[in-house]
Amino acid sequence: MLRDEIKEVHMAFQYLTNVPLAKARAEYEEVLIKEGFAGKTENISVMESCGRITAHAVYAQICAPHYHSSAMDGIAVNAKDTFGATETTPVHLKTSQFTVVDTGDAIPEGCDAVIMVEDIVQEQDGVCLYAAASPWQHVRQIGEDICAEEMILCSCQKITPSAIGALIAGGVLEIDVFRRPVVGIIPTGDEIVPPTKSPKKGDILEFNGSIFSAMIREWGGEAVIYPIVPDRLEAIEEMVKRAVKECDMVLLNAGSSAGREDYSCQVIDKIGDVLYHGLAIKPGKPAILGYRREKPILGVPGYPVSGIIVIEEILHPLIDLWNHRKGEEHPYADAVLSRAVVSGLKYHEFVRVRLGYVGERLIASPLSRGSGVISSFMKADGMLEIPQGLEGCEAGSRVKVRLLRPLSELKQMLVDIGSHDPLLDELADLLHRKNPEMYMSSAHVGSMGGIMAARRKENHIAGIHLLDVKDGSYNVSFLKKYFPNGGVRLVECVGRTQGLMVAPGNPHNIQGIEDLQHSGLRYVNRQKGSGTRILIDYLCKEKGIRTDVIYGYEREEFTHTSVAAQIAWGTADAGLGIFSAANLYGLDFLPVCIEQYDLLIPDDAWDTPMVQALMEILKSDAFKASLKKMGGYEIGEPGRVRERLEPAKKSE
Amino acid sequence: MLRDEIKEVHMAFQYLTNVPLAKARAEYEEVLIKEGFAGKTENISVMESCGRITAHAVYAQICAPHYHSSAMDGIAVNAKDTFGATETTPVHLKTSQFTVVDTGDAIPEGCDAVIMVEDIVQEQDGVCLYAAASPWQHVRQIGEDICAEEMILCSCQKITPSAIGALIAGGVLEIDVFRRPVVGIIPTGDEIVPPTKSPKKGDILEFNGSIFSAMIREWGGEAVIYPIVPDRLEAIEEMVKRAVKECDMVLLNAGSSAGREDYSCQVIDKIGDVLYHGLAIKPGKPAILGYRREKPILGVPGYPVSGIIVIEEILHPLIDLWNHRKGEEHPYADAVLSRAVVSGLKYHEFVRVRLGYVGERLIASPLSRGSGVISSFMKADGMLEIPQGLEGCEAGSRVKVRLLRPLSELKQMLVDIGSHDPLLDELADLLHRKNPEMYMSSAHVGSMGGIMAARRKENHIAGIHLLDVKDGSYNVSFLKKYFPNGGVRLVECVGRTQGLMVAPGNPHNIQGIEDLQHSGLRYVNRQKGSGTRILIDYLCKEKGIRTDVIYGYEREEFTHTSVAAQIAWGTADAGLGIFSAANLYGLDFLPVCIEQYDLLIPDDAWDTPMVQALMEILKSDAFKASLKKMGGYEIGEPGRVRERLEPAKKSE
Incomplete structure (x- = not known):
């Protein structure tokens, strides 16, 4: 009855519901079980059963x-x-x-004890013994390890390598396990195309299916990706019917919202039933919990991050339910939030964070929350959940974070927050290759952002390139200003050439900063607080150029590479950046100056194995080779401490 | 040079060396790397790359x-x-x-901003706007997620589902990863036969290969099991040569010691080189670290537990080395040791333990240390390592234990230490099936053992059946005696029929306890402290039978099932035990008495979810059905509290 009421309300208003996740999940499972949802079983060879789940208790045969x-x-x-x-x-x-026996030999009929060779005196027609044997001494008895008819494994138990040994030893060669549930994935959308290296404008690459398949396999299911279906009601209906017939569960990807061409809800409602359309979670709100008889049909939002959250929160528990398993508890850790996170009161929010140990504190830095940003999901080390009804968390507050990688790995993570340079990725690569236990994570927040993060003790290193306009020097005066109590080092990295990046052949014939004022020219800038932004501000001021007449001066990108990308794709005509970024895209480059790019390293971080390993990498020939390949760098003595501010003595 | 010297010493004396594990492992890896050991790579589809390891850094193409x-x-x-x-x-x-655009549509040439439909006033020949658009507002820009030429993954990184999404989004459809190393496993031995349900006397089932294969696959390798080779030098040599040609690493199973028919060392030395023969570990001492050029050839002991330790400690790190990975750090936990563990000074010992939370303490109970006992490996929740040079650990001491299952699972483990009954396995099965998050572990130490464990706060429940010979009552008087301060409940379980188990047809025509004295009759007993042993002692005393004339009275088994097994296999003629055990093996049964089998439950344990869940199971129809199927039980009111000893008030 409840179900029908919900459905009626839902269908009548065509609004998305806003059901709390736990409630929706519980009701969904309840409805499915009533409809007969249960794990199907199969009989397989014990040798191939590792990781599978027993369907019932297994007893020894011998x-x-x-x-x-x-x-x-x-x-x-x-x-x-x-x-x-x-x-x-x-x-x-x-x-x-x-009878003479070796270790492991069967005890002959009529015998019930073994006497060690050392305790025997040989005689002509036999042996002489000076001590009595007690029955069953030195005999490995039948059933010492496993008795026939004993339970080896109980129901719904995961089969381990040693369990395989015990099963075979107990004469069990075949075993009933839960069959892996088959999950059908149906990608829909007129604009969706199969993965390709050269998509046309407007094409959206179908990669959700590959992400979901990999997740489903990790959870113990099998995945089938159906051909892409265009946005036509009948075509979608036909494919869902086919998938429901062929699979145990179905994911209908995209079209799960309530827009013009969102047919998912309509289709599921026609073929089966819709329990809920709309969850009180973000990302992931426009999900559809539907089913036909005992088979779940899940409407999954098209944005990859939303989709991932929905199938993690709804599909994963269903696979566990199939296997009669309780999902492993997620490991959690306490962390300190580096930036405030604002959350809507209406939703339970999932915020991806990068994690790193700086000193004794585990620092959580929120990643981009765009639901289309798959790279931020890939970089996430943890997930911060903000329950419905809370407005968010303040910077510096202690939060509980669900870990997406082991704590032991996080303890060996070199945390870089500061100015961007492609060389940082090369450093990360060299560091991890040389020291497989270490990882480096980078957040690009500009030089000033790096300094501020170091003051808050949130990073191990920060790339900085800050020009002191008073004397033309780099970085040192900023250190003195922002670390009046010292306790920080400045390590030489590279000199790098800053200049204007323009399209190949310089079609607009740009000769210098002055030309950026020309009408019809589209500039692309870096974000405020970045060294490059400070540089362009300074250069303009020096030359008396009003920045408000430069078209696009407020258009901000966060890396040299993304500035270069805009020019390469013709959506901007010029941008200030480093040579190596221009080089990546084959752009023309007008050098403006050479600046000093250094690494700021607080004393606390200096003594960590990660920073010491990084110093080795900086000094290595491999790093120099990388720099030469990228181009535009002046290589002096990378890894040399240029300046050290001694920590101030504590006043007595 | 060092290597040759070691070899010479080793070959000259034909003794096993006793090298510390860490030293041997480090030298082995060093030698192999010098010989050219390194991960081979292959190019595969990104869609199939989940869980694989990148061979080098991967950059976005688009x-x-x-x-x-x-x-x-x-x-x-x-x-x-x-x-x-x-x-x-x-x-x-x-x-x-x-141009009118929907979300996701491409921005037409010449446009650089989007105005929301809500902010537009439509006019006859166009639109009217009351606010200026800033360049790039409401536009998802090129490269917002990933920029072409940006590093998506660094070298030697594990590919996750979301990384697959990022790779495809970045136009990367194929990827170089480390090929899974192929490990060849060669089983040897005249007595070894392929797994079968009906082995002949003296046959040893080959299950090591299946255990090792499953482990190797879990670590990211591929396994090939070669046909079983008899104990002939030439045959073994030929097979090793073949495996070295076809595989990246080779395991030669059994024959790794220095006995008469142990050819492994000789063969490896002939085909390649032996670095060490003999490690200072237990189990696992007679291992051989050999190689031919860059390919490891590992001589692995035949006892499964020894073999498992050797391949975990030596082969697993080699697979990680192949992948340029540092193995994940094992999780450890502090535990309290329930029994003393004695260790030889000469070896680093690996002791398998069962773990369970009783109150706030994690209790570690050492399991059987026999290296042939695969069931104890299967049951192990953790591994206690006792470094070389230590004599062991005392009972009650705090120890660091390597966890073999997650702590969250251990927290929901119902710990049973007490008297054995096959019904305990059925309870474990019903409990886990009903509550997938809960597990039950049982150790069979007899009724008195169970009482002692409860006094030491090491278990949640203990099955007991202790006859008070003064009044013929069961259990209650023992509770009062051993828990003078109270704080414990006695929960009714079953009445069960004890009797003499004899071979089908009762060939010796045994009529009662008195007949056990007859010459030629072989008895099999239970261990001291078990309720059944106390019962037979009492019965003999009552009837004036001298137990020292009963042949086999000192032969002790730990469960009813193993007593029954000895009679079924004709190695004993009679044993006292319960009907259900006799029934399992189709034995004849002469009832002696009906005894009360109860569960002792300390107050602290009573309030745990596991004990409460168990009470539900005890009262369930499913449990009663199990009992009826097993036979020999009188079912009253299972789950009823028969007796409660209130905790003594603290004196003021």
Whole structure:
């Protein structure tokens, strides 16, 4: 009844509902179980059963060991024949009364004990014993390890490598396990195309299916990706019907919202039933919990990040339910939030964070929350959940974070927050290749952002390139200003050439900063607080150029590479940046100056194995080779400490 | 040079060396790397790459998104055309100056901003705007997620589902990864036979290969099991040569010691080189670290537990080395040792333990240390390592234990230490099936053992059946005696029939306890402290039978099932035990008495979810059905509290 009411309300208003996740999940499972949802089983070879889940309890067929065997090299005897033997009253056994055995040999019929070879005195027609054997001494008895009919594994238990050994030893060669549930994935959308290296404008690459398949396989399911279906009601309906017939669960990807061409809800409602359309989660709100009889049909939003959250929160528990398993508890850790996170009161929010240990504190830095940004999901080390009804978390507050990678890995993570340069990726690569236990994570927040992060003790290193306009020097005066109590080093990295990036052939014939004022020219800038932004501001001021007349001066990108990308794709005509970024895209480059790009390293971080390993990398020939390949760098003495501000003595 | 010296010493004396594990492992890896050991790579489809390891850094081929798209439903314009628009000075755009766009549509050539449909006033020949658009507003720009030429993954990084999405979005469809190393496993031994349900006496089932294969696959390798080779030098040599040619690493299983028919060392030395023969570990000592050129050839002991330790400690790191990975750090936890563990000074010992939370303490109970006992490996929740040079650990001492299952699972583990009954396995099965998050572990130490464990706060429940010979009552008087301060409940389980188990047809025509004295009759007993042992002692005393004339009275088994197994296999003629055990093996049964089998539950344990869940199971019809199927039980009111000893008030 409840179900029908919800459905009626939902269909009548065509609004998305805003059901709390836990409630929706519980009701969904309840409805499915009522409809007959349950794990199907299959009989497979024990040898191939590792990681699978037993469908019912498994009992041994034979004992292990299945015969009495000698545990020593010696002779097998009937213990009774030796009774009474002592130092003073030895017992003599004739050859017919014993059998010579090696370790592992079966004990002959009529014998029930083994006497070690060391305790035997050989005689002409037999042996002489100076001590009695007790029955079953030095015998490995039948069933010592496993008894026939004993339960080896209980129901719904994961089969481990050693369980495979125990099963075979117990004479069990085939086993009933839950069949892997088959999940059908149906990608829909007129603009969706199969993965390709050269998509046309407007094409959206279908990669959700590959992400979801990989997740489903990790959870113990099988995935089938159906051909892409255009946005036509009948075509979608036909494909869903086919998938429901062929699979145990179905994901209908995209079209799950309530827009013009969002047919998912309509289709599911026609073929089966819709329990809920709309969850109180973000990302992931426009999800559809539908089903046909006992088979779940899940409407999944098209944005990859939304889709991932929905199938993690709804599909994963269903696969566990199929296997009669309780999902492994997520590991959590306490962390300090580096920036405030604002959350809508209406939703339970999932915020991806990067994590890193700086000193004793685990620092959580929120990543981009765009639901289309798959790269931020890939970079995430943890997930911060903000329950419905909360407005968010303040910077510096302690939060509980679900870990997406082991704590042991996070403890060896070099945390870089500062100015961007492609060389940082090369450093990360060299560091991890040389020290497989170490990782480096980089957040690009500009030079000033790096300094501020270091003051808040949130990073191990920060790339900075800050020009002191008073004397033309780089970085040192900023250090002195922002670290009045010292305790920080400045390590030489590279000199790098800044200049104007323009399209190949310089079609607009730009000769210098002055030309940026020309009408019809589109500039692309870096974000405020970045060294490059400070540089262009300074250069304009020096030349008396009003920046408000430069078209696009407020258009901000966060990396040199993304500035270069805009010019390469013809959506901007010029941007200030470093040579190596221009070089990546084959752009023309007008050098403006050479600046000093250094690494700021607080004393606390200096002593970590990660920073010390990085110093080795900076000094290495491999790093120099990388720089030469990228181009535009002046290589002096990377890794040299240029400046050290001693920590101020504590006043007494 | 070092290597040759070691070899010479080793070959000259034919002794096993006793090298510390860490030293041997480090030297082995060093030698192999010098010989050219390194991960081979292959190019595979990104869609199939989940869980694989990148062979080198991977860069994006295209930007994601790869075109500017609208982030809203509305119109795309050139922002310049809207400059100056305000509430009082609206701007009019002609139809030619804008394009209607939906979310996700490409931004047309010449446009650089989107105005939301809500902010537009439609006119006859165009639109009217009351606010200027800023360049790039509501536009999802090229490269917002990933820029072409940006590093997506660094070298030697594990590929996750979301990384697959990022790679495809970045136009990367194939990827170089480390090929899974192929490990060849060669089983040897005249007595070894392929797995079968009906082995002949003396046959040893080959299950090591299946255990090792499963482990190797879990670590990211591929396994090939070669046919079983008899104990002949030439045959083994030929097979090793073949495996070295076909595989990246080779395991030669059994024959790794220095006995008469142990050819492994000889063969490896002939085909390649032996670095060490003999490690200072237990189990696992007789291992051989050999190689031919860059390919490791590992001599692995035949006892499964020894073999598992050796390949975990030596082969696993080699697979990680192949992949340029540092193995994940094992999780450890502090535990309290329930029994003393004695260790040899000469070896680093690996002791398998069962773990369970009782109250706040994690209790570690050492399992059987026999290296042939695969079932104890299967049951192990953790591994206690006792470094070389230590004599062991005392009972009650705090130890660091390597976890083999997640702590969250251990927290929901119902710990049973007490008297054995096959019904305990059925309870474990029903409990886990009903509550997938809960597990039950049982250790069979007899009724008195269970009482002692409860006093030491090491278990949640203990099965007990202790006859008070003074009044013929069961259990209650023992509770009062051993828990003078109370704080414990006695929960009714079953009445069960004890009797003499004899071979089918009762060939020795045994009529009662008195007949056990007959010459030629072989008895099999239970261990001291078990309720059944106390019962037989009592019965003999009552009837005036001298137990020292009963043949086999000192032969002790730990479960009813194993007593039954000895009679079924004809290695004993009679044993006292419960009907259900006799029934399992189809034995004849002479009832002696009906005894009360109860569960002792300390107050602290009573309130745990696991014990409460168990009470539900005890009262369930499913449990009663199980009991009826097993037979020999009197079912009263399972789950009823028969007796509660209130905790003593603290004296003031």
